């Protein structure tokens with residue numbers, strides 16, 4: 129099953145609830161929620177308050193919290209309380225990756241590891257059986273609207289083979305520079321869950337009430 133996860137990093141934050149309602153009504157499956165701390169990555173975004181506000185607004189779709197923060201552990205319970213479904217983190221941001229995965233699961237959320245383009249996959253040898261999601265970055269984290277890095281397709285093929293070989297129930301998500309022009313090639317590499325920020329939210333057409341239908345249908 130393929131799933132589309134719009135990254136709200138590219139949404140209009142002045143009307144975030146409405147933006148999320150619109151992409152979900154247009155066929156999106158998951159809300160991708162980028163958390164940046166101006167320390168692990170050079171940008172500053174949103175925290176648990178905003179996740180909680182989306183739940184209070186009535187969003188029932190899975191919320192995929194992508195933590196680009198360091199340290200990572202102390203914010204996990206707050207996101208769990210705020211209604212996160214998935215919590216993913218970068219291994220470079222945690223002193224004890226196995227413990228952080230445990231914290232996420234104990235808090236009642238699904239756990240994922242995120243690999244930057246240059247980060248090797250070795251850690252999956254022992255961690256993959258514990259994971260609900262592997263998130264491959266196809267840009268360097270920190271900003272929307274960057275260009276897809278092609279060698280990450282090779283990493284996707286490798287992770288797909290590992291997931292299939294072990295028969296794991298683990299989503300393979302990709303994040304960065306994905307849109308209608310390359311999504312088929314990315315799917316062919318074994319990815320099942322597609323984050324798209326600028327490709328979706330920049331496709332707005334003020335004259336078109338359901339402005340996100342066309343781009344999501346093309347994905």
Ligand code: DX5
Nearest residue numbers: 269270272273304305325326
């Ligand atoms: C980048 C974020 C992405 C970003 C994707 O650090 O993790 O989720 O918003 O944006 P696009 O789809 O515009 O590359």
Ligand code: ZN
Nearest residue numbers: 135162194303
């Ligand atoms: Zn992201």
